[in-house]
Amino acid sequence: MLKDITLGQYFPIESPVHSMDPRIKIIITLVFIIAIFFIKSLWGFVAVALYVIFAVKLSRVSFKLVLKGIRPILFLIIFTALINLFMTNGEIVNIGGVPLKAGFLKITKEGFYSATVMSLRLVFLVMGTSILTLTTSPILLTDGVEKLLSPFSKIGLPAHELAMMMTIALRFIPTLLEETDKIMKAQMARGADFESGNIINRAKALIPILVPLFISSFRRADELAVAMECRCYRGGKGRTRLNELKIGTRDWIACLSMLTFMAVIVLINMYL
Amino acid sequence: MIEIQNLTYSYDRADDKVGGLALNGINLTVNDGEFVAVLGRNGSGKSTLAKHINAILLPMGGYVYVDGMDTLDESKTWDIRQSAAMVFQNPDNQIVATIVEEDVAFAAENLGVPPDEIRRRVDYALGAVGMTKFRKEAPHLLSGGQKQRIAIAGVIAMKPKTIVFDEPTAMLDPSGRKEVMKTITELNRKYGITIIMITHNMDEAVCADRVVVVDKGRIIIDDKPRNVFSDVDKMRRIGLDVPQATQIAFELKKAGLDIKCDILDEQECVEEIIKLCR
Numbered sequence: 001m002l003k004d005i006t007l008g009q010y011f012p013i014e015s016p017v018h019s020m021d022p023r024i025k026i027i028i029t030l031v032f033i034i035a036i037f038f039i040k041s042l043w044g045f046v047a048v049a050l051y052v053i054f055a056v057k058l059s060r061v062s063f064k065l066v067l068k069g070i071r072p073i074l075f076l077i078i079f080t081a082l083i084n085l086f087m088t089n090g091e092i093v094n095i096g097g098v099p100l101k102a103g104f105l106k107i108t109k110e111g112f113y114s115a116t117v118m119s120l121r122l123v124f125l126v127m128g129t130s131i132l133t134l135t136t137s138p139i140l141l142t143d144g145v146e147k148l149l150s151p152f153s154k155i156g157l158p159a160h161e162l163a164m165m166m167t168i169a170l171r172f173i174p175t176l177l178e179e180t181d182k183i184m185k186a187q188m189a190r191g192a193d194f195e196s197g198n199i200i201n202r203a204k205a206l207i208p209i210l211v212p213l214f215i216s217s218f219r220r221a222d223e224l225a226v227a228m229e230c231r232c233y234r235g236g237k238g239r240t241r242l243n244e245l246k247i248g249t250r251d252w253i254a255c256l257s258m259l260t261f262m263a264v265i266v267l268i269n270m271y272l
Numbered sequence: 273m274i275e276i277q278n279l280t281y282s283y284d285r286a287d288d289k290v291g292g293l294a295l296n297g298i299n300l301t302v303n304d305g306e307f308v309a310v311l312g313r314n315g316s317g318k319s320t321l322a323k324h325i326n327a328i329l330l331p332m333g334g335y336v337y338v339d340g341m342d343t344l345d346e347s348k349t350w351d352i353r354q355s356a357a358m359v360f361q362n363p364d365n366q367i368v369a370t371i372v373e374e375d376v377a378f379a380a381e382n383l384g385v386p387p388d389e390i391r392r393r394v395d396y397a398l399g400a401v402g403m404t405k406f407r408k409e410a411p412h413l414l415s416g417g418q419k420q421r422i423a424i425a426g427v428i429a430m431k432p433k434t435i436v437f438d439e440p441t442a443m444l445d446p447s448g449r450k451e452v453m454k455t456i457t458e459l460n461r462k463y464g465i466t467i468i469m470i471t472h473n474m475d476e477a478v479c480a481d482r483v484v485v486v487d488k489g490r491i492i493i494d495d496k497p498r499n500v501f502s503d504v505d506k507m508r509r510i511g512l513d514v515p516q517a518t519q520i521a522f523e524l525k526k527a528g529l530d531i532k533c534d535i536l537d538e539q540e541c542v543e544e545i546i547k548l549c550r
Contacts, residue, residue, distance in 0.1 A: 138370065139369065139370055139371060139374060167368070167369060167370065168368065170370050171367065171368060171369060171370050171411075171412075174410075174412040175364050175412060178412075220364070220365050223360065223362060223365035223366070224365050224366070224368070226328060226360075227358075227360055227365060227366040227368075227423075228368060228378075229328070229353070230326060230328065230353055230357065230358045230427070231353075231357075231378055231379035231382060231426060231427065231430065232350050232353050232354055232379055232382040232383055232430065233378070233382045234350070234382065238384045239381050239382060239384060240380075240381055240384050240385055240386060240387060240390065241377075241381055241387060241390075242373065242374060242377035242380075242381060242387060242390045242391065242394065243374075243387070244387050
């Protein structure tokens with residue numbers, strides 16, 4: 001059962017967005033995030049919404065999947081919206097001559113406006129990044145990060161090492177989950193109880209799982225290191241790749257669309 | 273060609289007395305294209321010997337030459353590892369990448385091979401172990417035997433002359449063992465790769481051209497499998513088994529039947545027993 005877990009939330013289908021260069025996708029996503037924080041008017045969000053819809057359609061991923069990313073932070077969105085709604089100073093809203101004010105809580109026009117803007121920002125932030133992770137496999141994502149960070153290796157940033165660590169971590173997640181499952185079953189067969197008792201007792205019951213898991217991870221790490229050295233691994237220097245990243249026409253078109261989007265946002269900010 | 277001359281090694285540097293040596297004066301020459309099985313009990317030094325062949329461990333005394341390159345020469349370490357590759361026991365702890373073909377490419381990438389040549393080598397290596405159709409799979413979804421074949425493909429992509437296997441089937445189920453053994457014999461017969469295989473399993477040792485028995489850090493037998501296993505008493509004294517078929521023949525002979533003792537596999541054993549019944 002644990003074997004079936006998917007790594008990240010990559011959705012493996014073929015689409016123009018999937019086959020884009022991961023570096024370009026990461027950059028576009030970053031620019032998109034920055035753009036969202038510059039938007040002041042609601043018209044700006046109309047442009048953002050159109051852009052996101054366009055990207056989702058192009059990626060052939062279902063909207064439901066993209067929206068699913070919002071669920072874990074729904075609480076955060078509601079919380080931010082409420083704080084903004086009740087705590088912003090400004091002109092208090094009257095309904096039928098009754099001012100909406102109780103103690104230090106009040107509903108103001110400005111509060112209503114900033115609550116909407118803040119929640120829209122968060123929603124589009126998650127949707128934008130979801131498109132990136134849904135259309136890019138973890139391995140391409142790490143490749144992209146490695147290539148983007150490689151100019152900084154001159155000032156001592158270990159770009160290749162970071163990417164290698166991420167790849168190995170991804171590779172070993174299912175293996176370690178399987179092992180945890182095995183150890184848990186072995187402990188349960190000998191009468192260990194993981195389900196009853198209060199939180200402290202349950203946390204204590206985890207120690208006999210974590211200790212063997214740690215020990216075996218160290219053993220694995222040692223064996224993997226030897227196996228990697230046997231396959232002539234000696235760091236990132238002089239390494240080539242099976243699939244070299246290439247920036248194609250598709251990527252330039254995507255960049256162009258991003259620039260157009262930015263221009264629209266700037267214009268809206270200036271005139272609307 | 274692998275040449276080992278008077279090799280000694282101890283894991284405990286302070287312990288210089290003879291009893292503390294993991295390897296004590298090993299002399300062994302393996303010619304190109306040979307298939308050598310190395311047998312021995314736990315702690316006999318057979319894994320230590322294997323690790324000397326691709327310079328993971330360096331000799332404390334004596335020399336190891338891989339294709340004429342001395343393993344003590346640090347400038348040659350990577351050439352040696354490319355020429356004499358190594359596959360370990362646990363396939364899970366050898367696979368680096370999350371996609372089969374990326375993992376097979378790993379060694380070639382480390383050697384700085386150009387991308388289109390890596391592609392050719394990956395296809396060749398996956399073909400050699402019969403895993404081409406799994407090239408886009410995630411390794412954790414494969415069976416033990418399949419994972420081990422991926423690990424083998426991963427070293428074949430370096431185009432080694434020799435592959436050292438350190439108990440490659442010890443963690444596999446019977447069908448996985450069969451797959452991996454078939455792959456190993458094929459690499460030797462069809463692709464001409466020299467094989468040095470450390471093993472516990474006598475039935476696997478039978479596949480080799482030559483069996484080397486290590487005990488207490490010394491080579492005590494070096495002969496053809498048929499000659500090695502026919503001396504059942506000697507093998508038992510060392511603390512090793514013989515293949516099941518050999519054992520049956522041996523017991524029958526002890527019971528007074530007229531059967532020859534140098535039987536290695538089931539087929540031969542069946543034929544001999546039928547001969548007896550006539």
